[in-house]
Amino acid sequence: MSIFIHKDSRVVVQGVTGKEGAFWAKHMKDMGTQVVFGVTPGKEGQDVDGIPVYHSVRRGIKDHPADVAMLFVPPKFTKDAVFEALDAGIKKICTIADGIPLHEAIQIRRAALSCGAMVVGGNTSGIISVGEAMLGTIPYWIDRVYKKGHVGVMTRSGSLTNEVTAEIVKGGFGVTTLIGVGGDPVPGTRFAELLPLYEADPDTHAVVIIGELGGTMEEEVAEAMEVTDYITFTTSPMQVRFRNGSRIIFKGMDKPAKLKSLNGVSIVWIEECSEVKYAGFKEILGRLRHPTLSNHIILSTNPVSKSNWVYKYFFQDKAAGYKVLDDEELYQNRIMVVGNTYYHHSTVDDNYFVPADYIEQLDELQQHDPDLYRVARKGRFGINGRLVFPQFEVRTEREIAECMKGITNPIEKNGMDFGFVTSYNAVVRMMIDHDNKILYLYDEYYSRDKTDPEIARDIEKWKGILIKADCAEPKAIRYYKQQGFRMKPCKKFQGSREVYTKKVKRFRSIVCSDRCQNIINELKELTFAVDKDGEIIEDEFNIDPHTLSAIWYGLDDYEVSDLKGGSISVLK
Secondary structure (H helix, E strand, O other): OOOOOOOOOOOEEEEEOOHHHHHHHHHHHOOEEEEEEEEOOOOOOOOOEEEEEOOHHHHHHHHOOOOOEEEEEOOHHHHHHHHHHHHHHOOEEEOOOOOOOOHHHOOOOHHHHOOOOOOEOOOEEEEEOOOEEEEOOHHHHHHOOOEEEEEEEEEOHEEEEEEHHHHHHHHOOOOEEEEEEEOOOOOOOOHHHHHHHHHHHHOOOOOEOOOOOOOOHHHHHHOOOOOOEEEEEEEEEEEEEEEOOOEEEOOOOOOOOHHHOOOOOEEEEEHHHHHHHHHHHHEEEOOOOOOOOOOOOEEEOOOOOOOHHHHHHHHHHHHHHHEEOOHHHHHHHOOOOOOOEEEEOOOHOOOOOHHHHHHHHHHHHHHOOOHHHHHHHOOOOOOOOOOOOOEEEEEOHHHHHHHHHOOOOEEEEEEEEOOOOOEEEEEEEEEEEOOOEEEEEEEEEEEEEEHHHHHHOOOHHHOOOEEOOOOOHHHHHHHHHHOOOEEEEEOOOOOOHHHHHHHOOOOEEEEEOOOOOHHHHHHOOOOEOOOOOOOEEEEOOOOHHHHHHHHHOOOOOOOEEEOOOOOOOOOO
16 A cells, blocks of 8 residues: 555646656656646647646546646745645645745645645655655656665655665665655645554555754654654754664864864764865864764765865875875775775765666766766766866857757856956856757856946846846845846855856856857866866866856756756746
8 A cells, every 4th residue: 555645546737738747747657647637727728748738727627537736836836736726626735846935835734734635845856655656756767766665754855865765675675655745944744744644554564754954843753653752852952862872963064163062972974074174074083082982983975186185184195295095096996994994985886776877977978078077977086187178169159059049948047247346247148958968158248347337238138138146246136136137146155166167067068159259268278276286176267267157156056967867947
């Protein structure tokens, strides 16, 4: 058996004619789900892979009775779509939209509870009753991770779900129903509300809960199970306490001073340790002690530049004449022990649930970006070359126009970097061929020593397009919006320069129009800066490339590759 959905569930897909709706509706059918009709207002009479399309849920349900609704609609339309399904009598609803306005998410939850319905999401990858039916964006390689069995799974996470479920399968078990409740602040359904459904299912013998930091859903489950005498949850400091005295403590590493209260700890795990400052690691190293237990530090990370402290500390620092281990030797042996340090090297080939097409994408890097291939495919430290974008090429304006005409599903992006007296204002207009992983740079604006009113006059022709701009200049963004521009701030975070540069490098080709001379001047021969030892500094360049900053900002809500096999969210 299963919960929420099963082989006899009849599903309506709202937003079925959109790119994501059409793709995932077909996929759901391929996974055994009975998709009986779809809904897109104004497109009644159309057909999507054999799925009839109706103007509304009420009109479709007259011809095709349904009891489950799957929503592929943007966040701003989610509330109306949920209410439409509820009004038609549907009691089980799933929505993948993330970023549903908070007050509307509250309204959705209240409406569902008032009529005895259940809404899963938003910000969920979906639901699967293994071997019976699937809702959402759970990928095609599902059979590598999910096997039929007797373990129910409730989760707030995305990628961690696949890892945990893969381990369940590896252990000889399987899954009844997996439900992603979603990662938004106000989920439609909470863990504790799903627990009775699993308890009532004779095929579910155990339930695994995969939570995330923040919130009280895990504590609510403990209360529902009446095990609060065994487990105690606290938020300050964030930790989980067990009856035997054991504790899991969660700490940030942004400020080493926070770690001074670390006492009586025997095991520390530093995730993505290359992004942690050496001062934080040193603080832990000096304070890790336990009166009775042996001490261990576990560090995990993706390979980075050899200038990073992780490489210098655990492998070699040429400048200091310090050497522990030759990393090339580790790549060969995979597992090594040096002194009291255990080394383990793995690549994407060791990842049980990575889809084959993602590995193929990484293999293609060998031809157009050998530096990134070394890191992402081979899992090796360092970058040999210095050229930032070896796949950059220049074509005539006419050639660019012809190429862009041939894009099946073009995605337009625009970014702006604000300048001052000595630095440049840059606007870059882009078109993306997502299927072929090509970035076209077809128009630009470039100036300095100009006031905002002067720049606004210069770029007035672009008032109708969405421009993502540097979030560090809210006053400037506000001014341009007042002048009638569609301008929004980008997202920035610690390490975003390196992350965004790597994103641009993932395009198979970057094609620039010959009319964009400033982009060409900055990017064609752009190289990474190097330290005194000749090692690449991955977030610094030989010049300050203002056009690259504009490209970063324009692409901040776009991902070149669907790394987990899911869909992309495009802001329009």
